[in-house]
Amino acid sequence: MKTIKNYVEANQQRFLDELFELLRFPSVSADSAYSDDVRHTAEYVAQKLTDAGAENVEICSTAGHPIVYGEKIIDPAKPTVLVYGHYDVQPPDPLELWETPPFEPTVRDGKIFARGACDDKGQFYMHIKAFELMQATNTLACNVKFMIEGEEEVGSDNLGVFVKANKERLAADVVLISDTAMISLDTPSLETGLRGLSYVEVEVVGPNRDLHSGVYGGAVANPVTILAQLIASLHDENNRIAIPGFYDDVVELNEAERNSLNEAPFDEAAYKADLGINALWGEKGYTTIERTGIRPTLEVNGIWGGYIGKGAKTVLPSKANAKLSMRLVPNQDPDKITALFTKHFERIAPAYVTVKVTPHHGGHPAVTPTDSVAYRAAEKAIEEAFGKKPIPTRGGGSIPIVSLFENELGLKTVLMGFGLDSDNLHSPNEKYDIANYFKGIETIPLFHKYFAELS
Amino acid sequence: MKTIKNYVEANQQRFLDELFELLRFPSVSADSAYSDDVRHTAEYVAQKLTDAGAENVEICSTAGHPIVYGEKIIDPAKPTVLVYGHYDVQPPDPLELWETPPFEPTVRDGKIFARGACDDKGQFYMHIKAFELMQATNTLACNVKFMIEGEEEVGSDNLGVFVKANKERLAADVVLISDTAMISLDTPSLETGLRGLSYVEVEVVGPNRDLHSGVYGGAVANPVTILAQLIASLHDENNRIAIPGFYDDVVELNEAERNSLNEAPFDEAAYKADLGINALWGEKGYTTIERTGIRPTLEVNGIWGGYIGKGAKTVLPSKANAKLSMRLVPNQDPDKITALFTKHFERIAPAYVTVKVTPHHGGHPAVTPTDSVAYRAAEKAIEEAFGKKPIPTRGGGSIPIVSLFENELGLKTVLMGFGLDSDNLHSPNEKYDIANYFKGIETIPLFHKYFAELS
Incomplete structure (x- = not known):
């Protein structure tokens, strides 16, 4: 030494x-x-x-x-x-x-x-x-x-x-x-x-061009609104991921394993103060240590659509996009999860729009x-x-x-x-x-x- | 001549x-x-x-x-x-x-x-x-x-x-x-x-900095997800605007006025074909001519948050923004509607985030x-x-x-x-x-x- x-x-x-x-x-x-x-x-x-x-x-x-x-x-x-x-x-x-x-x-x-x-x-x-x-x-x-x-x-x-x-x-x-x-x-x-990873990019396409929101608004589905509705539906009221089959392969830890995990020092007040937030969020029934360690998650990493410059532009955009990633826990397979996500997202998309899911990368x-x-x-x-x-x-x-x-x-x-x-x-x-x-x-x-x- | x-x-x-x-x-x-x-x-x-x-x-x-x-x-x-x-x-x-x-x-x-x-x-x-x-x-x-x-x-x-x-x-x-x-x-x-107009910009702020979505994802509310949930909640299942009091001042046309309005030529198939869409969207109980003429609307004109460049970045963004505009019909007052929107949006925002509504401009x-x-x-x-x-x-x-x-x-x-x-x-x-x-x-x-x- x-x-x-x-x-x-x-x-x-x-x-x-x-x-x-x-x-x-x-x-x-x-x-x-x-x-x-x-x-x-x-x-x-x-x-x-x-x-x-x-x-x-x-x-x-x-x-x-x-x-x-x-x-x-x-x-x-x-x-x-x-x-x-x-x-x-x-x-x-x-x-x-x-x-x-x-x-x-x-x-x-x-x-x-x-x-x-x-x-x-x-x-x-x-x-x-x-x-x-x-x-x-x-x-x-x-x-x-x-x-x-x-x-x-x-x-x-x-x-x-x-x-x-x-x-x-x-x-x-x-x-x-x-x-x-x-x-x-x-x-x-x-x-x-x-944790493993499944990273996807989604695109929601409505009209074939950007439209004047005064002329067409109210009559043509807005891809941003639809994308927001689709994203909102991906978590249920307990903040669990609402994709059928998503949790099927998740290995649940037993009580002893969970207790041992939760013995690591964790100061919630300091954690919140460091991040500048008033309240923690997450899957009901799990601690913060568990939510970030042994539970799978789904996060939006980026979203964009329509006019994002300065000032006001009254456009009904032709499309909206988002990047989403799911963190996976043992025994979830990233390819299987990506397929589940894609199938689900395509299934829940309403007839007003077409959606495309592009897998970026995954990891076990x-x-x-x-x-x-x-x-x-x-x-x-x-x-x-x-x-x-x-x-x-x-x-x-x-x-x-x-x-x-x-x-x-x-x-x-x-x-x-x-x-x-x-x-x-x-x-x-x-x-x-x-x-x-x-x-x-x-x-x-x-x-x-x-x-x-x-x- | x-x-x-x-x-x-x-x-x-x-x-x-x-x-x-x-x-x-x-x-x-x-x-x-x-x-x-x-x-x-x-x-x-x-x-x-x-x-x-x-x-x-x-x-x-x-x-x-x-x-x-x-x-x-x-x-x-x-x-x-x-x-x-x-x-x-x-x-x-x-x-x-x-x-x-x-x-x-x-x-x-x-x-x-x-x-x-x-x-x-x-x-x-x-x-x-x-x-x-x-x-x-x-x-x-x-x-x-x-x-x-x-x-x-x-x-x-x-x-x-x-x-x-x-x-x-x-x-x-x-x-x-x-x-x-x-x-x-x-x-x-x-x-x-x-129609009149109320144009607002909203900001949803979560953690005080962009976070690694693997380290904090699942434990800290994602401002994009929250913004999506808030936007999704602004229309009900009949595509009516779900802001309390929003329709209070709307002048409803009588049957004769509506019939006269609907006499204008409208070719739904050609309209859809021109826009490249499979299905029309809008407030239940009204025709497309009515939806774009005599009914108020709420549209997202732009949305952005997180990583929107090429490739994949596993970030849990600090904030998310959107531009929204509402078209108003006679007798709605843009200032009143902007105030209703602001109050509602602030009220429905969960404790995980702070929201800010900035009015852009309005018109009667x-x-x-x-x-x-x-x-x-x-x-x-x-x-x-x-x-x-x-x-x-x-x-x-x-x-x-x-x-x-x-x-x-x-x-x-x-x-x-x-x-x-x-x-x-x-x-x-x-x-x-x-x-x-x-x-x-x-x-x-x-x-x-x-x-x-x-x-």
């Missing part, structure tokens, strides 16, 4: 500078306007892997954005850790709400503000720096393989192709990912489950075992670095590739995240605490050490 | 060229980015009034866009016609749906395609050309005053101030407006009523008498020009200033419109048939002639 602390201390400024350089690349995978920036980011990651001592570093082309691979095999007899991360980021919109530019990292109050600061550049880069540390201090205990992709924020479709085609190259004993949150530095935690839910060698290694590493045993939690987010690794590579994943729920992931003013960044770099070598020891 | 036809024929190309020049000004009143263009349009209109022989032409400044005034008093003993029109236009969005640029008028199939071609540049400009014709052929039968404003599409707030401050200057015997539609050149009609409904000298003059003019007596109709649109003229100047209005419902007002590819433009220029001098004779 002393070796680790000394090395981190001696290299603090450089570790920050390199991360800042990484954060300056606007690697927005969702928008093809940024394709060149995404590629330059991959090149930077590859260079940094090489600099840290990785071998066989390669920028692997895909049908979309490239995957960066690198490895260090010290001894085939030792266990192998496959580190996964992603160098792409969410779009920065709405730009006007950022206090400082999203791609110019700025430190305020001990926090790094930038798109990707936490999700996931700041977190995967800890692994490259921890690897550098182990190399430099001659403490590498496991073989390491890195797979850093550029399409996590758009569904990781091409990662699936890559993994299937590279099973031998990716052979390992565990997947290690830092792309989740812990409760706090004072209350470290380890996520043991992730995942539960990680808490009795594995890898989980215990992570637990011990965190306990040593933080002075406290981590609490197991269930995460609300989705990392669709966790189930891919299980199905294709037969590997379990450890979700050793160092972010915080308040890091504004996917929001303006995304941040990552400098303290968490360095704490992560200190913890990772301990994981490698204990994983080798316990294996 | 022969003098008129000859003059129009001899000047056809110039009449078109001048209108095209007028249409090239992007005089979008709703967007301050176009302020200079709006002013240049006013200058062009003033120049053309002067060229046509008007006197005391003035570009009258207001707190917003200017009003162009001009007059020709031939004999104080003769009746005076106050011509009203507006040189501002609706925003051209969505631009990508225009077949040719909105501010580059293009003729296809005998129609002029441009923003404002019909609403209202093409229509008010007929009056300037008809005035030129009467001056040039020495047939001016009435005194004429022109008041062409630049804020009709944003509520005419400053016109009200101007009218109140210029009652003497605007003294007249009738207001003549061409800013409405007729059924067709084969079935001429005259509008005898206009109006009914024009069919037994007046002016109406009979218009009827005779149309009968002579078209060879058929016009059918009286009730228009669905709103020209809020009609009730202003009645209240402030004590003047009734004649709505002698030459547009068509299919002219794509407020929509992409707005058009005006060249035949209607020339027919209007021919009909207007006949109105002046008969108005002088019958007065």
Whole structure:
């Protein structure tokens, strides 16, 4: 631990500078306007892997954005850790709400503000720096393989192709990912489950052109009104999702499991104050921890239709659109849910309009075992670095590739995240605490050490 | 009639060229980015009034866009016609749906395609050309005053101030407006009523920032979902507006009046085919003609919230917005309706969110008498020009200033419109048939002639 602390201390400024350089690349995978920036980011990651001592570093082309691979095999007899991360980021919109530019990292109050600061550049880069540390201090205990992709924020479709085609190259004993949150530095935690995802875009089309709302209003169905009615009907009066069959495959936790989950510290007043809301919302009969962890959800991520400029325009729009996503829990299948949604949405659409449902991407839910060698290694590493045993939690987010690794590579994943729920992931003013960044770099070598020891 | 036809024929190309020049000004009143263009349009209109022989032409400044005034008093003993029109236009969005640029008028199939071609540049400009014709052929039968404003599409707030401050200057015997539609050149009609308007913008605010939909989804109310639920609740199962008190002041027509209204030709199959829809929508118990003429309506003119760019972003947005407008019928008061809407919307908003209602602009409904000298003059003019007596109709649109003229100047209005419902007002590819433009220029001098004779 002393070796680790000394090395981190001696290299603090450089570790920050390199991360800042990484954060300056606007690697927005969702928008093809940024394709060149995404590629330059991959090149930077590859260079940094090489600099840290990785071998066989390669920028692997895909049908979309490239995957960066690198490895260090010290001894085939030792266990192998496959580190996964992603160098792409969410779009920065709405730009006007950022206090400082999203791609110019700025430190305020001990926090790094930038798109990707936490999700996931700041977190995967800890692994490259921890690897550098182990190399430099001659403490590498496991073989390491890195797979850093550029399409996590758009569904990781091409990662699936890559993994299937590279099973031998990716052979390992565990997947290690830092792309989740812990409760706090004072209350470290380890996520043991992730929700799956079904993301769809819907379009409601009425008249074949925008109409004057005075001339046609009242006689022709307004696609925005119809879309609002359709969206409103997707939750019932208990805020349950009103799609037939939606809950059929949901695994209900037993009383003991629910109680254990609800033991995690949760301060409702502080939660509401942080978000600036007066009342919480959600499925009747479940706590907030359960609603965001073990229950599936349906959210509208975006809606648009008609005139959205300044002033008044009296138009009856030709169409209205929305993006919706459903978070899924174990044992829900994203393809099945997408099909259920599509069938339901088409069925409830009235004859006045036509509707179209376009699936964006999906991901399977995942539960990680808490009795594995890898989980215990992570637990011990965190306990040593933080002075406290981590609490197991269930995460609300989705990392669709966790189930891919299980199905294709037969590997379990450890979700050793160092972010915080308040890091504004996917929001303006995304941040990552400098303290968490360095704490992560200190913890990772301990994981490698204990994983080798316990294996 | 022969003098008129000859003059129009001899000047056809110039009449078109001048209108095209007028249409090239992007005089979008709703967007301050176009302020200079709006002013240049006013200058062009003033120049053309002067060229046509008007006197005391003035570009009258207001707190917003200017009003162009001009007059020709031939004999104080003769009746005076106050011509009203507006040189501002609706925003051209969505631009990508225009077949040719909105501010580059293009003729296809005998129609002029441009923003404002019909609403209202093409229509008010007929009056300037008809005035030129009467001056040039020495047939001016009435005194004429022109008041062409630049804020009709944003509520005419400053016109009200101007009218109140210029009652003497605007003294007249009738207001003549061409800013409405007729059924067709084969079935001429005259509008005898206009709906009022209440236009509001609503904002629903949930959390104080955009959130990650995986981390907070299911536990925090989604403002888009809530807005959809609120909008959905504004109509009941019979498509009646579900705002308490909304219908209290509505004047119900008697059976005979409704029957007479429904005698106007209406081909439902052709109407649906033109709009590309399978089914009509509307308030139960009323026909399409009634729904768009004598019944109030509530339409969503625009909605937006969350991520509306390409691809997928899993955000739980901080807020959602919509623009809504209500068309009002005689005896509904726009201020009262706006207040009812606001109170209702605030009342039904759940505790999870805060809502804000911002009134944009309103306008009173109006009914024009069919037994007046002016109406009979218009009827005779149309009968002579078209060879058929016009059918009286009730228009669905709103020209809020009609009730202003009645209240402030004590003047009734004649709505002698030459547009068509299919002219794509407020929509992409707005058009005006060249035949209607020339027919209007021919009909207007006949109105002046008969108005002088019958007065």
